[in-house]
Amino acid sequence: MMTETDSSPKQYRDLVGKSVLQRTCEQFIANPRIDRVLCVIHADDRDLFQTATARLDSTKLLPPVTGGAERQESVRLGLEALADMNPDYVLIHDGVRPFVSQEVILRVLDHLDSDHPAILPAVKVSDTLKTRGATGHIEGTVDRSKIWAAQTPQGFAFETILNAHRTALATDQHHFTDDTALMEHNDVPVLIVEGDGANIKLTTPQDMELGRKQLRMEATHMLSDIRTGTGYDVHAFEEGDAVLLGGVEIPHSRKLKGHSDADVVLHAITDALFGALADGDIGSHFPPSDPKWKGAASDQFLVYAVDRLKARGGKLAHVDVTVVCERPKIGPHRDSMRERISQICSLPVDRVAVKATTSERLGFTGREEGIAALSTVTIRLPLPDDYWDAHD
Incomplete structure (x- = not known):
């Protein structure tokens, strides 16, 4: 994983599991009013770009264009690459602003629809602004009533911005720091709309860390429906030479009897997951009367339950399981079982607990007639939009 100490350009660095550029592009690809997304990159960055965008499976993403020595030239080259498509509008955005919202994108587009040739999203400055003199002392206080901090995406009528860049090139003007400044120079009115x-x-390592914290907070907020589920399963012994527990084969004088592979541990975890989801039980999804599941490996049952969780936008947070038996001894195999369960669930092993106990020679497990397993799982799901309305 890349860190703030990585020397690569910021747009290619890791931001909680995705590159900054991937997160930025995703916001525009997801917008139904955006037809194409074009990135302008440095000539030396093609491999970095391919790695950073490898998971962006969208026909909207065009092959990248090589930029120039300065930002202004890079923008012009990007616009020229779109000239044959001749879109109505173009949005020009900083690749290192991955937190742009759909609301801001649509606000810019809506005002372009209202015949404004240039749109600047911005936020009103709330801090007190001072001017500093050569000695380091305050020289004065700036009237902030008309001061707005510019953001992107800046939106333009395509022909207007392309012609402005071509004119700047022809007249050897290369000093514009953003595209609305170029519009101002050409007496094109720029409408300021509310940014975010x-x-x-x-820009800085501190910005990257702030971005990471913001994403983690958003993920926690989105998955705020925390649920637990419990599962219980039992299988009797029959003649054999090993038992399968938690996906691990353990030598023993007998094996467990069942319609599938009789992995009592995985069955208990699977049922606990279905319980947390309020989604039936293992028998309703994999009926023992169905010959399809005769001798089936139980890991596929657990994978199926985890996939049901993922399909609802959820995450598995923790798995706890207790095995009840006199023999075999679970302790020597505990770590192998934890590792295997973590692999099946795609869950870090430090979120998987395996415990064992006996029943003090009481009951069927005490008589060594079989093995029981109990499991508790914790999951996180997104809260439905109407949750609080329904629970007021």
């Missing part, structure tokens, strides 16, 4: 304070530009 969360739409930060990741």
